[in-house]
Amino acid sequence: MSHLPIKWAERKDRLFITVEASTPTDVQVNFQEKxxxxxxxxxxxxxxxxxxxxxxxxxxxxxVPEESTFKVLGMAIQICAIKKExxxxxxxxxxxxxxxxxxxxxxxxxxxxxxxxAEENAAASNFGGYGGMDMESMMGGMGGMGGMGGMxxQSLMNSMGSGAGGDSDDEDLDNDDDAEMADGECEExxxxxxxxLNA
Numbered sequence: 001m002s003h004l005p006i007k008w009a010e011r012k013d014r015l016f017i018t019v020e021a022s023t024p025t026d027v028q029v030n031f032q033e034k035x036x037x038x039x040x041x042x043x044x045x046x047x048x049x050x051x052x053x054x055x056x057x058x059x060x061x062x063x064v065p066e067e068s069t070f071k072v073l074g075m076a077i078q079i080c081a082i083k084k085e086x087x088x089x090x091x092x093x094x095x096x097x098x099x100x101x102x103x104x105x106x107x108x109x110x111x112x113x114x115x116x117x118a119e120e121n122a123a124a125s126n127f128g129g130y131g132g133m134d135m136e137s138m139m140g141g142m143g144g145m146g147g148m149g150g151m152x153x154q155s156l157m158n159s160m161g162s163g164a165g166g167d168s169d170d171e172d173l174d175n176d177d178d179a180e181m182a183d184g185e186c187e188e189x190x191x192x193x194x195x196x197l198n199a
Contacts, residue, residue: 003100004055005045007107008092015063015092016110017079020044021053027072029079030162031065034094036081058094061085088114151176 005020021042030037036057041050062084072080083089093100 003103004053006055006057006104008104009107009110010089010092010114011112012086012088012114013083014020015059015081015083015089015105016107017057017081017092018107018110019053019055019077019079020075021077022075023050023076024053025050027077029054029070029077031063031068031081033062033065033084035081036063036068038079040077042077057092058179060089060091060094116196 007018007020009016017036021044024040025044027038027040036059038053038055038057040053043050044053052072053094059081063081064084068080070077082180091097092104095141098158
């Protein structure tokens with residue numbers, strides 16, 4: 001069977017699988033304990049016209065089908081498969097790496113090493129070894145810059161004039177790719193930028 005172009009990344013508890021297909025439609029993803037089946041229509045590197053998408057991934061280890069989900073994006077199908085047992089697989093499918101080089105690659109936009117994830121979790125839980133410290137109260141006790149006593153920062157910003165105090169990049173952007181997700185779905189990891197999926 002010929003495979004679709006796929007990128008993947010993993011965490012201790014889940015897999016991120018991205019099927020690279022433009023304008024996917026009629027997408028169905030079926031999850032079984034060791035298999036992910038993908039079907040639909042879309043455009044891949046094989047051609048410029050929409051054609052049938054069909055693939056079946058025989059996973060290295062088991063997933064939890066009823067907790068696994070997928071999202072259809074403008075430039076890809078993003079799958080989040082929940083691992084049955086936590087831990088790193090280091091390979092997505094039950095095939096030799098040599099056999100997957102033409103269609104399967106690491107998604108470096110979503111990838112985190114075991115060490116990176118462990119460090120991130122440790123930093124979040126104890127603020128780099130300073131757990132329990134209230135940064136706001138610490139900052140409140142600090143004096144300002146010498147000679148700046150009593151300066152009202154809000155009035156300073158207002159005096160800068162319209163347009164100078166704001167940053168137009170902070171405006172909310174419409175994102176049509178966001179999909180409503182049920183409880184337990186992979187909300188913690190956003191989809192990669194569509195431009196990143198083309199790389």
